Amino acid sequence: MKKILSLTIMVSLMLAFAACRDESLNPLPTFLPGVHGFTVFDGIAFNGNLLSRPQPYEQNNAKNFPKAAQNTAKIDLKTRWVSLDNKLTVNKIDIYVRMLESYNDPDGNPKVADLSGNGKGKLISTIATPAANRQWNSFSITPQQIYDAYKTATVKYDKVKAVNVFSNPARPRPTNAWMRPAETATYGAVEADNFIVTWVLYTSDGQVFNTWNPDSICGDPTSVSEANSNCQISFVVK
Template identity: 80%
Template structure:
């Protein structure tokens, strides 16, 4: 009987303590709802193994710009936004592309120039009426769009004087072949131009999501599901 009475007293004290606790003094913030996205190359099939990640459709350079006839070249992709708790709705998806150019400095050291100069990239296209949660939205990135976004980019290849990338006599980029593959010529061995696709999600209540945790959302290792995520996709010239 004494044991039962003691347990009753302890339970009453715990209840009283929890009932009187001031949640405003809790040092741990509450979790707000969020959204993320999953973007892949369109037209590349699931390999049949639900545990295999990355899948062929999310591997870097699974699709690329060709070396020539770039006027009509495009890379087809698809993206879907995900709200795990269904508390937010995405009503706009902006697609950005960073263009990276490899070159050798005057000392022969390999360098990579981010032509966006901001680490974010240039806005290439916008999905203004995205499909519902976890439903695919298809889009394409054309070579013409990327050229138009970066045609005024310049780099100080000699560390002093900036030169327009697309009018650089040391590495010609004629019309229809604006973007270069890996090459070894008079200016040395350089890697191919690279393009990094990222996205910004805007929700119906005005929130903007453009940064996610690189150790979780951005490197999602979980089995294939409708909740998968990533933070960028890369392609090149081949």
């Protein structure tokens, strides 16, 4: 009888404490569902090894723009969105590209200009109806697309006067060869134009995902799987 009475008192006390609990003071975070993306160069062989990282198909510069005939060139990529708990659905993916131009200032110091002016890049392509969770979506990026997006970009190379990047008399960019490779002679030691591809995911419930944890998502350390992730991929001109 004493045991039953003790259990009854304990249960009553637990119910009383639970009824008075203020959930706003709960130190444990509430984790909401989210989505992330994984973008790779298309058409790159796996080398028969799916377990080691990094893989050739996801490395930066696995493909690059050519030095000439850029009006007919392209880089093929593929991307997929991932919902680990299957609670969200992505209904649109925007592809952005940041263009970074290297140059030397009047004092000979190496500089890098982000031509987007916002650190986020410019919209290059939209996947209006993405495939289902963890399924690939193919797309391409061309020099023509990037030229069209950045053709009005300017840089103050002398720290004073803004000069159009693509009509800069001090460093001409010929038609059909707008994007520049690395240089060591004519203009001094200058790195190649660099292009950083990022993406924005839109879900059917109106959420927008464009920023992820730099450690767990952007620097995904796990072996290759359908849940892999990254936050950007880049290439240059070679």
